[in-house]
Amino acid sequence: MNTPGYHGRYLRVDLTTAQASSVAIQPDVLRQFIGGSGLGVYLLLHEGAAVVDPLAVAAPIAFVFSPLVGSPLTTSAKFAVVCKSPLTDRINDSLAGSAFAIAGKRTGYDAILLTGRASKLSVLLIDDEQIVIEPAEELAGLTNRETQAAAGQRYGAEYQVASIGPAGERMIRYATISHDGRHAGRGGAGAVLGAKNIKAIAVRGKQRAAWADPQGLVQFAKELSERSFGPATAKYRELGTASNLLLFNRLNVLPTHNFQNGSFVGAEMISPEQLRVAREQTRSSCAACTIGCEHLYGLSGGGSVRLEYENLFALGPLCGIADSESVLQACRLCDDLGLDTISTGGTIAFAMECAQRGFIDAPWLQFGDGASMLRAIQMVVDHHDPDHPVAEKASVGNGSSCGNIGSLLALGSRRMALVIGQDTIHFAPQVKGLEIPGYDPRGLQMMALGFAVGTRGADHNRSGAYEIDFSEAVDRRDVRPESVELAIETEDKAAVMDSLILCKFLRGVLTDFYQESSEMLRLVTGWNITPYELREVGRRIVNAKKKFNILAGWTPQEDTLPERLLCQTVPEDARARLTPERLRSLITAYNLARGWNAEGWLEV
Amino acid sequence: MLVNVEFYGIPRSRAQVPSASATGVTLGEILQDLAARFPALGETCFHGSLLKPGFVANLRGDRFVSDPNTVLQDGDKLLLLSMDAGG
Ligand code: SF4
Numbered sequence: 072m073n074t075p076g077y078h079g080r081y082l083r084v085d086l087t088t089a090q091a092s093s094v095a096i097q098p099d100v101l102r103q104f105i106g107g108s109g110l111g112v113y114l115l116l117h118e119g120a121a122v123v124d125p126l127a128v129a130a131p132i133a134f135v136f137s138p139l140v141g142s143p144l145t146t147s148a149k150f151a152v153v154c155k156s157p158l159t160d161r162i163n164d165s166l167a168g169s170a171f172a173i174a175g176k177r178t179g180y181d182a183i184l185l186t187g188r189a190s191k192l193s194v195l196l197i198d199d200e201q202i203v204i205e206p207a208e209e210l211a212g213l214t215n216r217e218t219q220a221a222a223g224q225r226y227g228a229e230y231q232v233a234s235i236g237p238a239g240e241r242m243i244r245y246a247t248i249s250h251d252g253r254h255a256g257r258g259g260a261g262a263v264l265g266a267k268n269i270k271a272i273a274v275r276g277k278q279r280a281a282w283a284d285p286q287g288l289v290q291f292a293k294e295l296s297e298r299s300f301g302p303a304t305a306k307y308r309e310l311g312t313a314s315n316l317l318l319f320n321r322l323n324v325l326p327t328h329n330f331q332n333g334s335f336v337g338a339e340m341i342s343p344e345q346l347r348v349a350r351e352q353t354r355s356s357c358a359a360c361t362i363g364c365e366h367l368y369g370l371s372g373g374g375s376v377r378l379e380y381e382n383l384f385a386l387g388p389l390c391g392i393a394d395s396e397s398v399l400q401a402c403r404l405c406d407d408l409g410l411d412t413i414s415t416g417g418t419i420a421f422a423m424e425c426a427q428r429g430f431i432d433a434p435w436l437q438f439g440d441g442a443s444m445l446r447a448i449q450m451v452v453d454h455h456d457p458d459h460p461v462a463e464k465a466s467v468g469n470g471s472s473c474g475n476i477g478s479l480l481a482l483g484s485r486r487m488a489l490v491i492g493q494d495t496i497h498f499a500p501q502v503k504g505l506e507i508p509g510y511d512p513r514g515l516q517m518m519a520l521g522f523a524v525g526t527r528g529a530d531h532n533r534s535g536a537y538e539i540d541f542s543e544a545v546d547r548r549d550v551r552p553e554s555v556e557l558a559i560e561t562e563d564k565a566a567v568m569d570s571l572i573l574c575k576f577l578r579g580v581l582t583d584f585y586q587e588s589s590e591m592l593r594l595v596t597g598w599n600i601t602p603y604e605l606r607e608v609g610r611r612i613v614n615a616k617k618k619f620n621i622l623a624g625w626t627p628q629e630d631t632l633p634e635r636l637l638c639q640t641v642p643e644d645a646r647a648r649l650t651p652e653r654l655r656s657l658i659t660a661y662n663l664a665r666g667w668n669a670e671g672w673l674e675v
Numbered sequence: 676m677l678v679n680v681e682f683y684g685i686p687r688s689r690a691q692v693p694s695a696s697a698t699g700v701t702l703g704e705i706l707q708d709l710a711a712r713f714p715a716l717g718e719t720c721f722h723g724s725l726l727k728p729g730f731v732a733n734l735r736g737d738r739f740v741s742d743p744n745t746v747l748q749d750g751d752k753l754l755l756l757s758m759d760a761g762g
Contacts, residue, residue: 302719303729305685306757318683318756322736344687541731541758543739579729579758646737 074098075283076138076595077106081114082180084195084202086267087128087187091202096181102598106137106181108164109570109612111153112619114184115162121622125155125259126242126266133184134233134272136176137572138595142282143292145299146574148172148359155623156258157266158244158414158483159504159528162619163258166532166569167233168357171250171274174231179278189268192240194222196230199276210270212237214407215249222271230273236409237452239265243481245414245506249406252377253357256411258505258527283597291594295580296361303579304362308354311366312380313343315509319384323644324514326507327388328438329420330500330633333511333641337393341383346395351375362576371396376403381531384509385416389500390423390444397441401448408452414483417506419447421484421499422476430491433476450477497634503528512636514647515540516550520558520657523630524671526616532575535561548646550653552660559664563609570612610665617667618675627670630658676700676749680709682716684757686730689716697753702732703743705753720755731758 073079079098084091096110104113111133115121118131132154139147150172156163175183179199189195189204192211196203210218218234226232231250238246239261246261247254255261264272282288306314316338319325323333339345346352346368353375356363367375376399386392386401405412419436426433436443454477479487484506488499500507505528512519521534531537536558540547545554564584568575571588581587585602592600617625631637637654641647662671681694690713697712699705703724710717720730724743733739733754734747747753 302685302727305719305729309688310684314684314757318754321681321683321754322733541739543741546738 073280074101075281075597077101077280078176078179078181078278080180081133081182081184082178082197082202083184083186085187086185086189086195086204086269089204093180101138101181102600103608103611104615105567105570105592105608106140107135107149107151107166107570107572108153109566109608109615110137110182111135111151111164112162112612112615114182115153115155116615116619118184118186120155121619123155125157125160125263128188129186130155130263130266131184131186132260132263132267133182134175135182136172137570138280139571139573139591140172140176141280142595143289143359144573144591145292145296145359145361146357146577147572148357149572149574150175150255151569151572152248152255152260154260154263156505156527157242157262158259161503161528161623161625162526162616163260164527164569165248165255165257165260166572167248167250167253167255168360168574169231169250169253170358171231171233173358174276175274176280177276177278178274179276183272183274185264185267185269188266192268192270195269195272196226197272197274197276199278207270211240215409216407218271219249219251222273226273230275232271232273234271235261235264235269236407238262238409240270241452241454241481242266243410243451244483244486245411245418247409247411249409252355252406254406254411257413257530257532259411261409282595284594288594291591298580299361299577301580304576307362307364307576310343311364311378313366313378313383315380316342316383317344319509322514323641323647324511325384325388326500326509326511328391329389329424329498330507330511330635331424332643333514333647334643335388335391335393338388340393341387341395341398343378346378349395357574360574362574364576368399370399370403374403376406378402381508382412382416385413385506386444389416389420389509391438392441392444393439394441397444401441401444404445404448408448410448410451413508414506415448415451417500418451418480418484418487419444421487422447422480424498425491425495430493430495431476431479436476447476447480451480452477454478454481499633501529502632503629505529510537511641511647512632513548513641513649514644515547516649516653516657517545517547517554517558519632519636519649519654520550520555520661521562523632523654523658524661526613526620533562533565533569534558535565535575548644548648550657552656555657555661555664558661562613563606566609566612567605570608613665614673617671617673621672621675627672630671676747678705678747678749678751678753680705680753680755682755686716686720686755686757689713689719700746701743702740702745702747702753705747706743729758731756
């Protein structure tokens, strides 16, 4: 009999041979890795994915559900997409919340793992009775919204469709996978799906996993939903995450002009406080969520777009853009094309600085110019700038060709810097190739540690170390090695949340995270899992990700920050200064506290 | 003792102004003064002289404080904000 909450198996589809098989997952594996990110990492290690090129035919990609998906627990309708990242060549797990998770689990599998490559652009159809790889070349070039609408029309409304946009089809290394306006955004999972010639996955099913204690679960879920309306989530409900902007600006931790500044003169103009006055605003939410943090703002030409802190920062201050229409249009364009907004903004901001300093010949690409940012976003996907032929206009300083600007931008900031050379890597805003989110690590030094050691690269979702910076526990501009356990605690907690899966915005609602999460798992699965055991699950998952990276070629040198952030003080704040020695001391203390050696190696 | 208070996030939406002056020697006294003048702010964010969970204060853009006995200086800047950053 299956463990309640699970189907006890995953679906493995070889797209080359069009063979599908059902593979059992042992109950002890489920208990050790839960689901979502944790189970996904386990499956990828099991598949030997660490040593395979992420865009190769043999590379696996897993859509992973969780025991809580389909339950009445608020914010639990989420899925994880786990693969080796084509941007970082390290482990990548991106999460999205939507009805795709519920429908995907109803197919009767705890995960859907794809390998191989379809012979032509196709849609993968999965329901609990059949699995079909259907050629769909007519969908080529369609945006995410167009693809999902076309697939909905063709297959019927009961299918939930996750898709890639043109960016995924062209294997842009920071392409997303989308469903219903939500994105598995970071690390380029969309490129991996594109490399498999899969434009969309459509799922439906009738299989329901049982719950161990249905009555208790419904009662718990009801109480949790009631609590989710309290003050801990008021910010997300009423303002959305974009309301961070003015505070971060005030504290000089708002990355601006490619991290050349920590505050932005135009912040007020693009703040949600200002946008609400000038534009129509609506609210939305992921499936099965009582918080509803999504805030959409109207565009001048009609339609609306979801705005959150990260896309606002990346396509606004980071590129010096104070024109709200351009920022919103850029968010919309990234969503349609299927591009990760943080990596898009980071890469374009880096290119703007390269152009400003003469490292690339693109005088039109300037900080503060919204039109040039929009043009650059389109060029990422088009790979082609008709006005600027390859070797002539976009040549690097040493005279060698580096392709047109679109091709350069499509690489992401790290690869782009390596092509340009001339030490531009020192100001490429990335860690392990993943562009840095909107927290200046010089003024938020616990987060600096979180970014540097992150297995996915610079990441605010797998490490919540900024919470510590924004507390009395540390001096955010003078963080000491004695405090690293606090950063570890946020990583372990995130690993558990991403495996249960629950939304991070619920964390303020839970008074005792491990105790209440154990109770949720007990009600769904019947396990008498203790808070201590669950804590260990978090550690195990972080270790598994690290193991994956070691197998993939990780070295201690990549746990660092760009040289700019280790050598230059934030101009507006003389105390916001991080040194290589300070960061190294934090990393060493972190490694030892994790039980690894001082450099960060662990036995694999 | 006059302190300049800046509001961010929910505190700003409740106070309906970006900043205000407040009088008091300690953080607790400042919060009570603000609650008297901005009842919606007080109701959502304070519990007497304490900040409710989910809200935090920052002194001069430097350190985060929550102890109601924290002594402020004349002319100090106090930031009131929603605690979770997130994004
Ligand atoms: S709080 Fe926001 S991100 Fe989280 S589940 Fe709800 S709508 Fe989705």
